Amino acid sequence: MIRIGVLTVSDRASRGEYPDKGGPAILEFLKDVLTCAWEPHALVIPDEQEHIEATLKAMCDDEGCCFVVTTGGTGPARRDVTPEATEAVCEKMLPGFGELMRAVSLKSVPTAILSRQTAGIRGRSLIVNLPGKPSAIRECLLAVMPAVPYCVDLIGGPYLTTNEAVVKAFRPGQ
């Protein structure tokens, strides 16, 4: 079974001070887009770099998630460390993901440039960061999702298929 990690990084959501809307928004998007059978592995954790790194490693190495999407902790505030944790666990970075998501988000909010969101590869897993604002999730994922299935192919992951009415996966040569 294809497994996808959904990681909400938020001090307040992890303490139950507000309900997590980010993780459910990612799950809803993936349900709309993916036509292959898959199952989620979703967690909500605080903005602690060691905890984020350990959770990303577990999702990639132990839970077998080929794609891990994080939300939150990408900004300039002292406790925002999701990009640092992502970089620490990845062997290769894919800066184009962050560049594209910031460019798309800039059409909605001038503060899009405050997000340091990035993406990278750990083993056979692709990790992608999204900002914490739940409204950013669909916007950002719609922009990068066309390239995700081919990226997962290239790193030896499973064959992801999409509903072309929502997102058309681009595989060069097809």
Ligand SMILES: Nc1ncnc2c1ncn2[C@@H]1O[C@H](COP(=O)(O)OP(=O)(O)OP(=O)(O)O)[C@@H](O)[C@H]1O
């Ligand atoms: N997982 C989430 N669920 C619901 N709303 C969220 C979530 N993450 C962020 N938000 C909303 O977006 C706003 C900005 O997000 P941001 O990540 O900057 O929060 P924060 O100040 O880092 O605090 P925290 O880490 O406790 O979520 C928050 O004030 C909150 O209203």
Ligand SMILES: Nc1nc2c(c(=O)[nH]1)N[C@H]1C(S)=C(S)[C@@H](COP(=O)(O)O)O[C@H]1N2
């Ligand atoms: N699409 C989109 N991107 C966005 C935002 C948003 O509301 N929509 N908020 C911005 C703001 S205000 C911040 S501080 C950064 C980082 O947010 P994070 O720390 O919650 O990840 O994301 C930015 N990117």
